[in-house]
Structures are given as structure tokens and as C-alpha cells.
Amino acid sequence: MKVILLGPPGAGKGTQAARIAEKLQVTRAASGDLFRGNIRNNTELGRLAKSYMDRGVLVPDDVTIRLVMDWLDSPEQSKGFVLDGFPRTLGQAEALDRVLVDKGGINRVMYINVPEAELIRRLAGRYICRICQTPYHESFSPPRQAGICDKCGGEVYQRDDDKAEVVGKRLEVFFKETEPLVDYYRLAGNLKEINGEGTIEDVGNALIAALE
Ligand code: ADP
Ligand code: ADP
Ligand code: ZN
Secondary structure, eight states, rough: EEEEEEOOOOSSSHHHHHHHHHHTTOOEEEHHHHHHHHHHTTTTHHHHHHHHHHHOOOOOOOOOOOOOOHEEEHHGGGEEEEEOOOOOHHHHHHHHHHHGGGGTTOOEEEEEOOOOOHHHHHHEEEEEETTTTTEEETTBBBOOBBTBBBBOOOOOOOOOOGGGHHHHHHHHHHIIIIHHHHHHHHHHEEEEEEESSOOOOHHHHHHHHHHH
């Protein structure tokens, strides 16, 4: 099973990806997590990606496609995968289609739709784990112990690009560059639209139901 989670920043992709991957018994990758891992290790790729991420714009396609294709290349991913945050441009979607052409292509694209005002509430209160990148929310999904990740004990922090100044730009970039993918996958016939406004539990159940 090969699944894409598509949706604006704050829609709940990261929150739901872990649950779906577990349910389907496949691995998952989040392009944003891969970039932040590189930033944390201070790699050349990390330094390049940071210069775009801090401004709320997309990392160029050539760099992003190479990063995700390297991840997809490993034998672990042959059973299937959940992709969170990739593709985000038509160029990325086409590149993904090309590499999967002999592997049956993508099975499902889950578009998690959430109104803009709610996205802003979610992003403003988001904190993530510095180590495993699990997302939390100060009101909607706080860690059991303030400031500490439930899963790994890592420190939770606010992403630089979740500050109000950058969030507006990221939403603008989503509508311009990523939203066209909704029609791209609708035409391809594998799009499922999910109302992402309910509780984390409700949205998770709707996603699992739509995958079955
Ligand atoms: P969100 O939680 O808002 O969906 P991500 O963690 O997925 O954010 O992405 C954070 C940033 O990383 C993006 O604003 C962008 O700069 C970069 N990024 C992540 N995925 C991609 C991608 N597929 N293409 C280009 N840039 C990306
Ligand atoms: P994305 O990966 O799409 O950017 P996240 O999964 O990181 O989104 O979620 C964004 C923020 O909203 C996080 O703080 C998360 O805890 C919170 N969140 C996710 N889903 C819901 C939901 N259904 N209701 C309320 N808050 C949510
Ligand atoms: Zn953690």
C-alpha cells in the first residue's frame, strides 16, 4: 500500500502519519522531518534547506526530489509507505509517478482539508520533539509532562517556521504551489478527501475508514 498525505501546513499530516503507517504495517517519511534531521546534523543539505524553510518557501524541487528518492530507494520501502509532505509541487508529483510506474503507482492520496482559521490555531500552538519530531499542541494534544516528549523523552520546542510571521507565507505557498495537486490526483482517480476539522481521534478514524 502506497499512500500520500496531502494537506496544508497544520492539517494533521504528521499527527496521523504514524497511526496510518502502523495500521498498514509500512514505513513512513516526512520530507520536513528529513530536512530538519539534516539541519540538526548541520549537513550541507541541511544548511541549504534551512535558508528556504526559515522564509516559509519550498526547498527547490531538484534537492527535494533527490532526498525523497534516496529514501524510497531502500528495500524497506518495497512493501509500501506513507509519505507526509511530499509531493508539494507538480514537478515532485510527476517525478514520483515516474519512479513508481513499474511498481503499481500510488494507491491512495488522502487530502486532509481544514479551514484556514483552524490551521492558524493549530500552527500557533504546535510544539515538536527535537529528537523524534512527534508533533504536540499546547491545548489540543499536550505531552503528558510539560516540555517532554511522551515517546522518547526528548525536549519539545516550537519550530522557527511556526512563528506567526512565517505561517502566513507558508499558507500562501500551499495555495499557490501545492493545492493544484488536489486536482492532479483527483484526475488520476486516487484522491480521497477527508474533513480534517474534528478531533485527532475523529480524523484518524475517518482516514482509516477511507483506506479500507
Ligand atoms: P508542515 O508541517 O507545515 O506541513 P513540513 O515540516 O512538512 O511542514 O515542512 C517544513 C518546510 O520544509 C516547508 O515549509 C518547506 O520549506 C520544506 N519542505 C518540506 N517538504 C517539502 C517538499 N516536499 N518540497 C519543498 N519543500 C519542502
Ligand atoms: P501537519 O503535519 O499537517 O503540518 P501536524 O500533524 O503537525 O500537521 O498538526 C499541526 C498541529 O495541530 C499540531 O500541534 C497537532 O498537535 C495539532 N493537531 C493535529 N490534528 C489535530 C486535530 N484533529 N485537532 C486539533 N489539533 C490537531
Ligand atoms: Zn520524541
